[in-house]
Amino acid sequence: MQIKQTLPQLSNPHMKHLRLTYAFLAIMLISACSGSTTESEETEPAATDPDPSTPTVTQPEFDPFAFASSALTETVVTTSCTLSDGSASTCYEITIAGTPATHEIGAFCPRDIYASADEVGIWFDGNGEVYDVDGEFIQNLAVIYNDSNWQLFDPVTGIVNITDSQIKCEGAARPDVSEELQNHCVECSIDYYNGGVTATYIIPVQPQLASSPSNLGRNDVGVSLSGVAIAPPAPVDAILGAYTIAAFDDCAGHVNPVAGYHYHGSAGCSEIVSENDGHGARMGFALDGFGIYAMLDSQGAESADLDTCRGHSDEVRGYHYHAASVAENMFIGCFSGLTVMLFD
Ligand SMILES: [Zn+2]
Ligand SMILES: [Zn+2]
Incomplete structure (x- = not known):
């Protein structure tokens, strides 16, 4: 069944009103149910509000206009969808360009052991360190990883082993890296993949907190405002186990044959929607529809009240996440909201 609409129809205030009415009816039904128990009237508000000290905030809808121009390749449309609690809902179809609208891709690997930090990208392995590649x-790898098998360069010429062809890049991106591609700095050109891999994400129009958080799994965590996939943590054990470094650029992104260019960290390259109250800038959305913001506010401070998913609520943004530091090889800890299970 095709019930797709274009955006102007969706922002019809009548539609919004309908949704609010349904939400209100749902709350009335829940209240009616709890009212049938023996609880007194005074305890009832506590049953629908787990933390009475937190002011009730109106959760903003997912904002399909927040993306950088050219971040999306297709007009945003809505579709009917089923959320992870089984409820029917309305979702947006967001198709990203898969190439960053706000910055260039690269550089990644050093050409030789004399390369300086400004000519190369970065590497992080989830142990709290970010290295310039x-x-x-490159010369210190055996010391850093306490393993003398590391030898990423020719000891005579100082030239670094780089996966400098599509065949080599794809061979090194597999789980079982062949012997001749071990001890390589892995980089794949986006030119092998038509300049970017487009992908469509189905995201709830009205984000809703789930009764308990859910694991991120191995799929993408969300989308950046620059039009790039926000990927799950990089599989650093497998990468290092093959004596390879899957170098990131300074935006904490790199290219693989499946996803094309994707981010493994929030490095300031997609933080394009600034907030006028000093709050960190928005950099993207998680797949549950909640916004992901910069780790730090304009004073350089991190919020102290983040939950295990790295989220919290305020009156302006409702519930939202703050990205982890690049060194942590992650964006958020889990999904606090309902994600999409099925869609038309
Ligand atoms: Zn990756
Ligand atoms: Zn915040």
Whole structure:
């Protein structure tokens, strides 16, 4: 059944009113149910509000206009969808370009052991360190990882082993990296994949908190405002186990054959919607529809009240997440909201 609409129809205030009416009816039904128990009237508000000290905030809808121009390749449409609690809902179809609208891709690997930090990208392995993939780093790998098998460069010429063809890049991106591609700095050109891999994400129009958080799994975590996939943590154990470094650029993104260019960290390259109250800028959306913002506010401070998913609520943004530091190889800890299970 095709019930797709274009955006102007969706922002029809009558539609919004209908949704609010349904939400109100649902609350009335829940109240009616709890009213049938023996609880007194005074305790009832506590049953629908787990933390009475938190003011009730209106959750903003997912904002399909927040993306950078050219971040999306197709007009945003809505579709009917089923959320992870089984409820029927309305979702947006967001098709990203898969190439960043706000910055260039690269650089990644150093050409030789004399390369300086400004010529190369970065590497992080989830142990709290971010390295420049410069010549010094390449020479120190055996020390950093306490394993003398690391040898990413020719000891005579100082030239670094780089996966400099599509065949080599795809061979090194597999789980079982062949012997001749071990000890390589892995980089794949986006030119092998038509300049970017487009992908469509189905995201609830009205984000809703779930009764309990859910694991991120191995799929994408969300989409950036620059039009790039927000990927799950990079499989650093497998990468290092093959004596490879899957170098990121300074925006904490890199290219693989399946996803094309994707981010593994929030490095400031997609934080394009600034907030006028000093709150960190928005960089993207998680797949449950809640916004992901910069880790730090304009004073350089991190919120102290983040939950295990790295989210919290305020009166302006409702519930939202703050990205982890790049060094942590993650964006958020889990999904606090309902994600999409099925869609038309
Ligand atoms: Zn990756
Ligand atoms: Zn916040």
